Amino acid sequence: MAxxxxxxxxxxxxxxxxxxxxxxxAFGDANAPAATHVSxxxxxxxxxxxxxxxxxxxxxxxxxxxxxxxETIVVFTAGLACFLLLRAERRRREDGSE
Amino acid sequence: MLxxxxxxxxxxxxxxxGLYGMVVKRNLVKxxxxxxxxxxxxxxxxxxxxxxxxxxxxxxxxxxxxxPAHYINPIPHGLMLTAIxxxxxxxxxxxxxxxxxxxxxxxxxxxxxxxxxRTDRERG
Amino acid sequence: xxxxxxxxxxxVVTRFMVPFIQIFAFYVIFHGHYSPGGGFQGGxxxxxxxxxxxxVFGKEGSQSGFASRFGIPFGVTGILLYAGTGFLAxxxxxxxxxxxxxxFGLSPVYLRNVGILLVEIGVAFAVMGTLVSIYDDLVGLxxxxxxxxxxxxxxxxxxxxHFSDPLSEVRSGAVRARRLAEEKEGRDAD
Numbered sequence: 001m002a003x004x005x006x007x008x009x010x011x012x013x014x015x016x017x018x019x020x021x022x023x024x025x026a027f028g029d030a031n032a033p034a035a036t037h038v039s040x041x042x043x044x045x046x047x048x049x050x051x052x053x054x055x056x057x058x059x060x061x062x063x064x065x066x067x068x069x070x071e072t073i074v075v076f077t078a079g080l081a082c083f084l085l086l087r088a089e090r091r092r093r094e095d096g097s098e
Numbered sequence: 099m100l101x102x103x104x105x106x107x108x109x110x111x112x113x114x115x116g117l118y119g120m121v122v123k124r125n126l127v128k129x130x131x132x133x134x135x136x137x138x139x140x141x142x143x144x145x146x147x148x149x150x151x152x153x154x155x156x157x158x159x160x161x162x163x164x165x166p167a168h169y170i171n172p173i174p175h176g177l178m179l180t181a182i183x184x185x186x187x188x189x190x191x192x193x194x195x196x197x198x199x200x201x202x203x204x205x206x207x208x209x210x211x212x213x214x215x216r217t218d219r220e221r222g
Numbered sequence: 223x224x225x226x227x228x229x230x231x232x233x234v235v236t237r238f239m240v241p242f243i244q245i246f247a248f249y250v251i252f253h254g255h256y257s258p259g260g261g262f263q264g265g266x267x268x269x270x271x272x273x274x275x276x277x278v279f280g281k282e283g284s285q286s287g288f289a290s291r292f293g294i295p296f297g298v299t300g301i302l303l304y305a306g307t308g309f310l311a312x313x314x315x316x317x318x319x320x321x322x323x324x325x326f327g328l329s330p331v332y333l334r335n336v337g338i339l340l341v342e343i344g345v346a347f348a349v350m351g352t353l354v355s356i357y358d359d360l361v362g363l364x365x366x367x368x369x370x371x372x373x374x375x376x377x378x379x380x381x382x383x384h385f386s387d388p389l390s391e392v393r394s395g396a397v398r399a400r401r402l403a404e405e406k407e408g409r410d411a412d
Binding site for chain 1: 103105110111113117118121146148150151153157158164166167169173174175180183191194
């Protein structure tokens with residue numbers, strides 16, 4: 001019973017997403033709002049500011065470098081959480097000696 | 099309308115498969131794999147909308163100049179680089195939690211876990 | 223995990239391949255300026271070379287390649303490199319992470335190039351340390367104390383030990399052993 005309710009909910013979510021997808025710009029459109037303004041600025045000025053051909057690296061390590069610092073700290077925090085959950089402790093014996 | 103946007107709908111299909119795994123399956127490891135599929139679908143969606151017709155890799159080429167119509171949008175690629183590594187780290191933490199749950203309760207099935215938690219709470 | 227005596231072919235090929243994987247990882251990091259690549263990809267490749275050794279040579283045999291106690295320190299070193307470059311830029315007179323003002327004495331365009339490279343190396347170390355540390359935690363390699371080896375093998379039944387907090391009790395498997403013993407008693411009594 002719960003499974004059918006789950007499948008129904010998923011189909012409703014799919015219907016809403018497809019209905020929203022009709023409003024997206026066409027695939028490969030060069031005038032889409034996501035591909036103009038800031039992206040144009042990065043492509044036009046990226047090489048001349050930094051002499052680095054790879055525009056993706058320029059974007060994440062120079063123009064948006066602070067975000068990449070935050071992401072690196074997030075990755076390290078996940079590793080730290082894993083470490084704190086799973087490292088084993090010393091056992092304390094019954095007579096008190098370790 | 100449906101045909102010229104078909105990559106977006108393929109991404110929605112993958113998203114629904116991941117959501118099915120998370121909601122309907124009862125084993126915790128299967129839910130985790132559903133979450134992974136969901137994350138991959140989101141990353142695919144971002145990469146799909148970065149495409150421009152007749153454009154190439156966003157590496158500056160002296161022959162193509164700095165005309166924005168010659169290079170695909172580099173912003174979603176940069177955002178998803180970190181998203182991929184973060185998804186690996188999240189999967190690691192989730193597996194650590196599952197390992198502790200298994201050591202405590204001896205099972206990874208959702209209904210058995212709920213029963214154990216209810217008897218634990220009744221016992222006080 | 224494959225026991226080291228299982229296959230000579232696997233061992234020899236791994237021993238041959240690991241340096242090449244690491245050189246390729248460094249190539250991906252440093253060539254991230256001119257081709258797709260960069261810190262995250264190179265860091266994942268470096269972690270892959272260490273994890274290959276862990277899988278083929280076993281838990282103890284691969285400690286000489288990369289010891290488990292270096293996982294988290296490598297991660298911290300990477301983040302310090304990244305933030306250190308940012309602070310160095312502040313020392314030179316600019317804002318945080320403004321590579322124009324690094325105090326190295328090149329033209330501003332090349333200073334930004336150098337800044338990007340330093341930052342990518344930091345990211346690579348952080349990602350490598352974190353991925354290796356997560357794997358070591360899941361397998362049971364990051365243990366401390368004189369009887370640390372007993373933790374990865376399972377609980378010792380029949381000895382009365384006290385733990386400092388409930389989470390350690392769960393981690394060592396003692397709770398599950400107790401529950402299984404209770405169920406067995408219940409079944410024998412029926």
